[in-house]
Amino acid sequence: MKKFEKVPFADLRAQYLLIKGEMDAAIESVIMDSAFIGGKHVKDFEESFAKYTKTKHAIGVGNGTDALSVSLKCLGVAAGDEVIAPANSFIATSEAVTAIGAKVVFVDCNPKSYNIDTNKLEKAITKKTKAIIPVHLYGQPADMDKLTGFAEAYNLYVIEDAAQAHGALYKGRAVGTLGYAACFSFFPGKNLGAYGDAGAVTTNNDNLAVKIKMYANHGRVDKYNHEFEGINSRLDGLQAAILNVKLRHLDSWTMKRRQIADIYNEKLKDVVITPWVMPDVTHVYHLYVIQVHGDRQKLIKHLSEHGISTGIHYPTPPPFLKAYGYLSHKPEDFPVSFGLKDKILSLPIHGDMTDEQAHYVTDVIRDFYNAG
Ligand SMILES: *Cc1c(COP(=O)(O)O)cnc(C)c1O
Secondary structure, eight states, X not given: OOOOSOBOSOOHHHHHHHTHHHHHHHHHHHHHHTOOBSSHHHHHHHHHHHHHHTOSEEEEESOHHHHHHHHHHHTTOOTTOEEEEESSSOTHHHHHHHHTTOEEEEEOBOTTTOSBOTTTXXXXXXXXXXXXXXXXXXXXXXXXXXXXXXXXXHTOEEEEEOTTOTTOEETTEETTSSSSEEEEEOOTTSSSOOSSOOEEEEESOHHHHHHHHHHTBTTEEETTEESSOOOBOOOBHHHHHHHHHHHHHHHHHXXXXXXXXXXXXXXXXTTXXXXXXXXXXXXXXXXXXXXXXXXXXXXXXXXXXXXXXXXXXXXXXXXXXXXXXXXXXXXXXXXXXXXXXXXXXXXXXXXXXXXXXXXXXXXXXHHHHHHO
16 A cells, blocks of 8 residues: 555645745736736636626626625525524524624425434424525535425525535536525635635526626725615735636546545445435535544544544534524434534545545554454
């Protein structure tokens, strides 16, 4: 077996070195043009990203959390309304709901897909429910047909949280087109990542696109003409130019992630629980999450002693965070999410990882189980 000193969880420095020429030129051109706020690079990226997601509009915003809250706000979701979000996600999903004054209602996840459990969805819908935010967690699209069915029956908005799923497909359709609006994060570690905070909303709705664009830019029509009060949450020129360069590589990085996942699947399926993938979806493996048998802490230590970094996504599902203590949730409210939190483990996966590194990771894990 080939050994490695280190297998990092992600390696943004290595990625930069591979595209350094293009990237440095793009950054320099923003500075030479002084196109820091708005301008050509932002427009170019918005157009390219709309094309990539096959939507009519992509609107750059400051980050993925704002993409969600701005979408909710511009759809008129407000205090007194309820919004459904999955019990296992990053806090940003539910935070965006609270940020605009609405109440978050959590729904447990499916034990196989880890996405929102559409069998438990209808019970959570009340007269106050205005929207559902499915998260395409770890890069796998949520069960959208069923979810959209409930949304239509109860007249609810569907806003996709696609922060982890750039380029994922659901029955051949790109995430970002599956709801009324979709929210992307370009946090540096995401599949498409900026060199700082950045985000975008995609939508096919013309009115919503205009409203979001204005709201995220001080409610502005032009420089000092403000139709309403908004906020300042813009995608900046440097991040847009950086994203323009990276978007050209995204599909090849995604393909690499999927190859790494294939190696993991094949070599780990008899020692741990490997990811289950819904039929007819393309998973983009933002994270490769296994369920560990036995002592997770020991496995993490064993991997770390062999130079392999891991992560847990997420150690505490949002309903059980102190931040949501006011909701007084108990483990039995979300038994699946609660049960998974001590078993899940995320293995290294990224667009610059080699097959040899993936084989090494699987060998180290197999050793652990064979010795134990
Ligand atoms: C990263 C992430 C966000 C928020 O993105 P930021 O750009 O960091 O604000 C939202 N939802 C999910 C599921 C995420 O993983």
